[in-house]
Structure formats: C-alpha cells, structure tokens
Amino acid sequence: MTHAEIFAVVRRIPAGRVATYGQVAALAGHPGHARQVGYALSALHADSPIPWHRVVNAQGAISARTTDSGGALVQRIRLEQEGIAFRGGRVPLKQYRWSPDEHAVRRPTRRTAR
DNA sequence: CATTTGACATCTT
C-alpha cells in the first residue's frame, strides 16, 4: 500500500460527503490500516488537489495533528462550505458518511443519535 | 540498513 493508493480513494469522495480513515483504507484494499491513511494525508499540502478535508476519524471528528498549522480549522471551514453541518464539533456520520454505493441509500435511520 | 515518528481504529477496564 502506498500513499498514492490512498489519495486515489480520497479523490473519489464527493463534495458534501465525508469518509472515515478506516473506510478509506478499506476502499484502498487495506482494511484495518486506517492509520496509514492519516499518515498519508499528513504528507499532503494544504492546497493539495486531494480533498483531504473530507476525511475524518471514526468519531466524525477532525483529527488533531501534532504540528497544528491551523489545518484542523481550515478543514472544518471547508466542510461547512460544502454543506456539512457540524454537531457538537462533530460530523453526523449517519447523515454525511459517503459510501461507494451511495446510490443505494444514505442510511435513513430514524435514530436521532444518542 | 535500523530506528523513530506520524491526520487512527478497536478492544478492555
């Protein structure tokens, strides 16, 4: 697995939707290797052509990087600009989580979460 | 060539 493979998957994430690290790893063909996804993204530049801002952790939150370049804030801003509403500093994955089969259904779970 | 570091996820306490 290489960073390139991960980037390829991240590119497939449509605007207004988000994917988790684990999900991206799985789609890249490496389930269970969510960390590598984050590490790969860390190598990206803020203005990279990759929509890295659409990748969040399993909790729907933006992972804090060691070297806080304010990127975390930028990420949140970009997501909000794409129509994603944050809830308690988190993205309601039930509602925005992207799936390669998104044409199927977007989990119409009537659960109001917690 | 070996060691260290780095955007996470999942299980257990």
Place this chain on the structure above:
DNA sequence: TAAGATGCCAAAT
C-alpha cells in the same frame, strides 16, 4: 461513556 493500551505500515533520518 471515557480513558488507556495495542496493532499496523511507510517515509524520513
């Protein structure tokens, strides 16, 4: 529900 520990791979030094 929250916090701590463990597994994993690639790139940089």
